[in-house]
Amino acid sequence: MAATKPGDGLSSLRLRSVQLPQEAKDARAEVRAFLQDALAAGVFTPRVDAWLRGFSPEFSAELGRRGWIGMTWPTEYGGRERSALERFVVLEELLIAGAPVAAHWIADRQSGPQILRHGTAEARQAILPAIARGACFVSLGMSEPGSGSDLASVRTTATPVEGGWRVDGSKIWTSHAHRSHYITTLCRTGADRPKHQGLSTLIVDLTAPGVDVRPVRLIDGESHFNEVFFTDVFVPRSMLLGEENAGWALVTSELSLERSGPERILSTYPLLAALVERAPVSAAAPLGELVAELWVLRRLSLSIAAAIDDGDDPVAEAAMVKDLGTAFEQKVIDVSRRVTGDEPSPHDSDPFRAMLAESILAAPGFMLRGGTTEILRTVVARTLVDTR
């Protein structure tokens, strides 16, 4: 390689190692003590994929009381102005415990920060303090029956009317829309504009007249998914996020947050925790492989949280976390089967066999939600080569 230019082999990597500050360690101790008490009191039963499946308004309200929702936001909106690293630690402790955090998860991770940055003063006042209290839940209105990976092809329309818009169309795969308060809805506001330039995101009140929510049952019998229909739904002007017709930039700007969090790695951690308690000594190596992979991927996620907090937007690295992380979540299932030989048994009183069953039936969603693995790889490749 004498003739090539000097390389350090790390040129495209913007991520750095992160040392957790003392406040984050204190936050860990605090949330751990709370979770131990809650478990002992039977407040919840640990389950896998609980950030999507464990819906408990009571538990969310309790977390809100303790300042663990919207914890990085300004105090004037109910936040606690704590650091992104403290938040990361709180999230991971909740996730590994399999605690029911689904009710507020999307609002805390995505909708809240979006409203904080791009919402009107009215929307911020009306919604953010309620989210931080654990009393307001938000669904994501992105996909439609005809628009999945090709999200910019959405056809739900928002037509300007006096004081706002009238929304018509439908959204699908909207988790928990039947028990949430709002749905952030990607709509076509500029019908005559090019595909990516005529979109806007509106915050739609799920109790407004003309909104109809119908459940979609999944292969495990759960129905957190819904299809949401909008017929002549009025949305006031104050519920616009960002600029009109600039919705695409808004959607893509939140992808790093959406894809890089610890929930993309830890969905099956409760199963791994149960596996550690029952795996035979002969399984040390495959078990250790999982521990090793988790050690590295967790730090990848942590480094991205730190980078986002510094104002970077590591879109490709976030896509990598989700790709690697969801493959890891799947691997936990595979190793659990292999080293125990246990039969998965839905609703079994044995938590390992029950979680194994639940994990297998939930797993198809891991690599779909938040951008399919194929889309993620295209996103990564685009930063490296001309993909046209």
Place this chain on the structure above:
Amino acid sequence: MSERQLLLQTAAEIMATRTEDETSWGPALWDTLAGLGFDGLGVAEELGGAGGTLADAVGVVGVAAANGVAVPLAESLLAAHVLAAAGVPMREGGATVAVAADQLECIVGADGVRVRGRLVRVPWARHLASVVVVADVAPGPLLIELGSCRVEPHENLAGEARDDVIVDVTAARSVWQDPWTEERLRRAGAALRVAQIAGALGRMRDLTVEHVTQREQFGRAIAGFQVVQHQLAILASIAAAAGLAAEYVGDAANDDVAVAATKAYVGRVCGDAARIAHELHGAIGFTEEHPLHLLTRRVWAWRDEFGGDTHWAAQLGTRALAMGAEAWDMVAAEPDDRPTR
């Protein structure tokens, strides 16, 4: 630019502008690097070192790997650090390291340590003047002159010397202030191999990007094909994860969990990256004239040196089983939260 970045860039420039074509041993480059003190990074100047930190040393080792150079940098640095811990200055002519294992007999006497037996797969032994042996049966590191031993040549997949050394000498007692254990040497060696593999993977990604951008088939650059893009994305993801792992071991080369986790993970996935790099390069990348093998052959060798991925995974797994419900602590705790064993 930070001092570290300046150092790494200087090292990269020296390595990239080398003129020798030797792929398995580069004596002229090694003389240059050693002459500039790169083999003594992180070692105090009064012991013949170049100052700086251990993280600097780990960084430079990664740069060397990215440039596919054939020099005993990692091993010399290790030897210098083991000696420095015992208060012994760096050696003329360079030193390598060996973990004694059970094929070595050490008898501690009044005038020194009688050492007899075989040291297995000692890196670069034939090219260096001495070997620092860490044996748990000895009260400190043993400094053995290789000129007084028989060196039996072997090599790794990259053609780098991994010689057996047949020893029958009396080694001088060193000061033995802070003796390293076999486990500590294996761990430090594994940390350096993680940094090396990460460096090589980063360059593998860069070479592959270059190739798929330039290579045309069916009338277009093959980078335009989605199957190629997706393979490239997997390679880049592995390289990124390994790069970050190397950042962590640079700061925590003596942390047992950090090193075990990174060596187990990086050692396991680097083969996937090498496979993809070769696949995307096509037949040209499989030839001796193309530089890709300077990276891939080393990665295939390094993943099994200083403990393969299964060795380290089993160590982590055994510990996880013992910790039970507390196993998460192993994943999340910071190196300084835990006493090092």
